[in-house]
Amino acid sequence: MAKLKKTNNKSITEAAQQIWLSSLGAFSRAQAEGSKLFEKLVRDGRSLKPTRRKKAKPPAKPAGE
Numbered sequence: 001m002a003k004l005k006k007t008n009n010k011s012i013t014e015a016a017q018q019i020w021l022s023s024l025g026a027f028s029r030a031q032a033e034g035s036k037l038f039e040k041l042v043r044d045g046r047s048l049k050p051t052r053r054k055k056a057k058p059p060a061k062p063a064g065e
Helices: 002-055
Strands: none
């Protein structure tokens, strides 16, 4: 039973280490590619803006008006 517990602790520790390393990798990639992605999203939003405005409903009036 003790051996099984030790194995589980080891696999949990290894999994935690892999999660930590993947988060560092994701953070590094976000820093490197973040501004490029943001600029692309802005361009995509600009191209959709005219068509979405036509389809959007006017804002609702506040209650009591």
